[in-house]
Amino acid sequence: MDEDRPQYDAVVIGAGFAGMYMLKTLRDAGFRVRAFERGGDVGGTWYWNRYPGARCDIESLYYCYSFSEELQQEWRWTERYPSQPELLRYARHVAERFDLRRDISFRTEVRAASYDEAHDRWAVRTDDAELTARFLITAVGCLSATSTPDFPGIDTFRGEAFHTGRWPHEEVDFTGKRVGVIGTGSSGIQAIPVIAEQADHLTVFQRAAQFSVPAHNHPLSDQEQRRVKADYARLRAEARMSPSGILCERLEVNAVDVPREELRAELERRWRIGGTTFCAAYPDTLRDLAANELSAEFVREKIRATVRDPETAELLCPRDHPIGTKRICVDTDYYATYNRPNVSLVDLRKHPIAAITPAGLRAGDREFELDAIVFATGYDAMTGPLNRIDIRGTGGRRLADEWAAGPRTYLGLACVGFPNLFTITGPGSPSVLSNMIVSIEQHVEWIGAHLVHLREHGVRRSEADAEAQREWGEHVDEVAAATLYPRAASWYTGANVPGKPRVFMPYIGGVGTYREICDGVAADGYRGFRLTTG
């Protein structure tokens, strides 16, 4: 037996949409692969996020794999935006259709991985086994490490407590209960209208208000499906080369140069279409504060026109960040929910949460008695899921230490000092600023082709070059600095997690541009990577 030969060619961490496709791609290319998934089944985000109203903010017909023509033709979506149960059904269908489960260990967490320099392979430790693999590929998701603020007394609460990103698999019924929701990001905004219908009383605890645009969700007709499916080849190709992997009409004129009436009509039209592309109309919306304010004020007017109590309406009007610089929320009846007699809004800016108490919570000097608390408080995004694994590269360096001042990567795919490690949708790639599935497919296909190249050329070690990584980091920063994004205290910047370094993590240069860069790197014999044969 060859001592040098690792047990696996590759270990994949995670079996969400990224992990499943990575596993399939490598297996099809003849590699020996094992995937580890801490959940009880495939689906990743859509396995965990079972909170009431959980739904993707990208349209069904585009938030799905494009790698298999048969798959994309045969699967039938039921609504414009896919609900969590439907997405989970889709993930399970994919696992079955491509027989993926046989190579996945479920309910198994990868705890640690260290690079064995003598053999150029990774030693991986799960909670019940140790194994070796030439390559380690992380498919851990960008929003999988939940963040719950360390409120004093949090463990003393006698009622039920939930985090939206770790929702129980059993049905949760809020009927007749006094419920508190802390957090008004995408998760809170989706859950609040549904919980309000069940609960006896719902109190929403809001720190910063966020901008939300209506989903206008509706059942998908057969005709609509047929139209898109018949044109998939073109639509998918266009999405891959677009700025965000999402197709929408983008105007070439700046908002500030458009006559006000015309601008209002255009924003009104977009509001009626709904969805995340509301801010994509004008090129200056995310670059120029004056332009941004035109769209922001339009949404505030919608809020005032919807919410009957003027004080509540004002409180719901976001003022602390330019619109679009925190991921815009997509809702069904969010603002109108505040017209219900059983819903109240608490301003945490005025009355910060002082403590969670056995009977509820104390905000400022006000006591709230609650039977259930929902923490919709978000995630230690992008770096969190990776830093929580004890990953050690050459010389025993820890990834979490290397990233102590913020993540540093080459293309969001690889890191200096961590050979043969590839990070799907890692920090420094467009990932969270895009249709995730488009970004996942691009990364998976790039990594798959890279590993085939290494095999064909007898390369046992592929590592990002320090100079290439430094230049990429500068480029990521420079592109972000030209936008309004870094101004928001968002999870894109780490500002939502106390103590996390404030660095704008994703690459905002565009999905299509990024794809061209990655393809160019590959075409140049993997420029910026040091490849060691032997």
Ligand code: NA7
């Ligand atoms: P988000 O968007 O990070 O939202 C978290 C919410 O929780 C947000 O309203 C926060 O207020 C609030 N929060 C966080 N910490 C606290 C504390 N300590 N006190 C009070 N309120 C707090 O997470 P989501 O899960 O909603 O969405 C994540 C992404 O998933 C989303 O962007 C989509 O891409 C899908 P803040 O704004 O920080 O004042």
